[in-house]
Amino acid sequence: MGRIRLDKFLADMSLGTRSEVKKEIKKGSVQVNGMTVKNPEYKIDTGKDLVSVKGRQVSYAQMEYYMLNKPAGVVSATEDKRDKTVVDLITEKKRKDLFPVGRLDKDTEGLLLITNDGALAHELLSPRKHVDKTYFVKIKDPVSSEDVKRLENGVDIGEEKQTLPAKISRISQEGTSLCLTIREGRFHQIKRMFQAVDNEVLYLKRLSMGPLDLDENLAPGEYRTLTEEEMKRLKEHAGK
Numbered sequence: 001m002g003r004i005r006l007d008k009f010l011a012d013m014s015l016g017t018r019s020e021v022k023k024e025i026k027k028g029s030v031q032v033n034g035m036t037v038k039n040p041e042y043k044i045d046t047g048k049d050l051v052s053v054k055g056r057q058v059s060y061a062q063m064e065y066y067m068l069n070k071p072a073g074v075v076s077a078t079e080d081k082r083d084k085t086v087v088d089l090i091t092e093k094k095r096k097d098l099f100p101v102g103r104l105d106k107d108t109e110g111l112l113l114i115t116n117d118g119a120l121a122h123e124l125l126s127p128r129k130h131v132d133k134t135y136f137v138k139i140k141d142p143v144s145s146e147d148v149k150r151l152e153n154g155v156d157i158g159e160e161k162q163t164l165p166a167k168i169s170r171i172s173q174e175g176t177s178l179c180l181t182i183r184e185g186r187f188h189q190i191k192r193m194f195q196a197v198d199n200e201v202l203y204l205k206r207l208s209m210g211p212l213d214l215d216e217n218l219a220p221g222e223y224r225t226l227t228e229e230e231m232k233r234l235k236e237h238a239g240k
């Protein structure tokens with residue numbers, strides 16, 4: 001990790017705006033390795049130096065990665081005038097620059113990665129990469145075997161190109177719930193795919209995205225940081 005200015009270090013960790021933290025530094029509230037530092041431009045080695053404000057240590061997080069089980073009713077955005085956003089749900093975040101990797105509709109639940117790692121997000125979202133996304137879907141009418149074939153081969157959802165081949169599994173006995181894996185992320189894609197076969201999605205939940213599986217212990221609205229193993233798998237995946 002590199003060296004950054006003391007005022008940026010504190011602002012990045014949400015201790016205030018750049019000018020607010022500058023004032024605190026000049027007042028003498030900030031210590032580096034136990035010594036008061038009053039110069040906002042003082043360079044911090046984020047891997048080594050211990051920074052504290054009014055006696056409380058502030059650790060630096062360059063990148064943060066959270067797995068959220070998105071509940072229905074919140075929007076996949078960073079800010080919204082009317083609705084609660086998925087980023088608002090991450091109450092323990094340190095960074096202010098977190099965003100969701102991709103979008104789920106307001107009424108969709110399930111796996112959402114929230115991070116400030118733009119490069120990783122780009123790799124996961126790039127249409128070239130065809131990252132698999134698996135959803136649990138409940139539908140209004142039982143799905144027929146012809147519908148399954150059509151959905152798997154690709155359907156016309158009113159765009160220039162048909163949907164790419166998809167995979168359907170775990171169809172329930174009544175035929176009204178199933179798992180669907182798609183490799184694209186077009187707007188309302190799954191709802192439009194079922195509309196294309198004269199059906200209707202009643203409930204949608206994302207179960208996995210590339211190498212990441214939703215942790216079943218997370219209730220809707222709950223989140224946790226990614227494990228080392230999940231980080232490793234994600235990075236390997238992104239490096240492909």
Ligand code: URA
Nearest residue numbers: 105108188189190191
């Ligand atoms: N497809 C949809 O229609 N909605 C989602 O939220 C995700 C995939």
